[in-house]
Amino acid sequence: MKRVRCPKCDRFITFDETQYTDGQQLVFQCEHCSKQFAIRLGVSKLRATQKEEVLDEREHDEEQGSIVVVENVFHFKQVLPLRMGDNVIGRKVLGTNINTPIDTVDPSIDTRHCIIRVQRNKQGKLQYLLRDAPSGTGTFFMNNILRDQDRIRLSDGDIITIGATTLILRAANEAN
Numbered sequence: 585m586k587r588v589r590c591p592k593c594d595r596f597i598t599f600d601e602t603q604y605t606d607g608q609q610l611v612f613q614c615e616h617c618s619k620q621f622a623i624r625l626g627v628s629k630l631r632a633t634q635k636e637e638v639l640d641e642r643e644h645d646e647e648q649g650s651i652v653v654v655e656n657v658f659h660f661k662q663v664l665p666l667r668m669g670d671n672v673i674g675r676k677v678l679g680t681n682i683n684t685p686i687d688t689v690d691p692s693i694d695t696r697h698c699i700i701r702v703q704r705n706k707q708g709k710l711q712y713l714l715r716d717a718p719s720g721t722g723t724f725f726m727n728n729i730l731r732d733q734d735r736i737r738l739s740d741g742d743i744i745t746i747g748a749t750t751l752i753l754r755a756a757n758e759a760n
Contacts, residue, residue, distance in 0.1 A: 587660070588612065592619035594678055596659075596689055601625065648702045648710060649756040651684070651744075658690035658748060671700045672717070673746070692747030698723040698730075700738070700753075710756050712738035721747055 586601040595616050604610065606626040613620045651673070653662040664673075664684050675693040676685035682696060694717065701713040714736045716723040723730045724745040730736065738744075740755035 585657075588623055590614040590617065590619055591621055593617040596687075598657075647756060649712070649740075650754045651700070652752040652754055653686055653688075654750040654752065656690075656748060656750070659686065659688035662687060663754075666700060666702050666712075668702050671702065672696055673698050673700065673751070674717070686749065688749060690747045690749050692721045693749055694719040694721070697746045698744070709758060712753060712755065714738050714744060719746065 585598050587596040587598045589596055590612075593614060593616050595614060597612050597614060599610070599612075604625050607624065609622055609624045611620060611622045648666045648668055650663050650665045653659065653664065655661040664686070667683065671684045672682040673684045673686065674680070674682050674695045674697040675690065676682075676687050677695050680695045684700075686693065696717045697719040698717050699715050701715075703711060703713070705711050714723070714725060714730070715734060716730045716732060718732055725736045725738075726743055727745070738753045738755075740753060742753045744751040744753070
């Protein structure tokens with residue numbers, strides 16, 4: 585499956601590239617904004633000179649850690665760095681002001697879905713606290729739904745589910 589981004593609203597359209605041949609021109613109409621646009625299949629000269637992007641889940645180990653967005657039918661794998669303080673996680677939509685947007689078309693993810701707070705404890709070590717934003721479909725920690733008042737302490741490898749999307753916490757690698 586391949587995906588193309590609508591030039592008007594920035595949303596992705598997914599299609600099966602195996603049904604078409606190189607050099608063929610395809611016309612799409614975005615279901616969100618009704619914009620029509622065309623693409624030509626094949627490898628561009630610029631793309632041929634670039635390396636394939638390989639996402640490193642541990643890229644932000646020396647910083648405050650990251651969350652890994654697991655690939656599914658709505659989006660490709662993403663690694664999103666975390667910052668100190670509140671990391672508001674949600675669906676990326678033009679005009680929405682959140683600091684950890686997920687590039688997805690998953691309709692079950694709110695634009696402000698959950699929050700991971702990164703802070704230091706009394707011993708100076710990083711800790712990660714998860715809470716629901718609140719969201720329409722809920723935030724799940726290890727398959728248990730969070731209530732509005734819940735604050736869950738996370739550790740490396742913990743699994744969070746928002747909508748149809750799975751996130752994995754990659755905690756920072758702190759030297760002892």
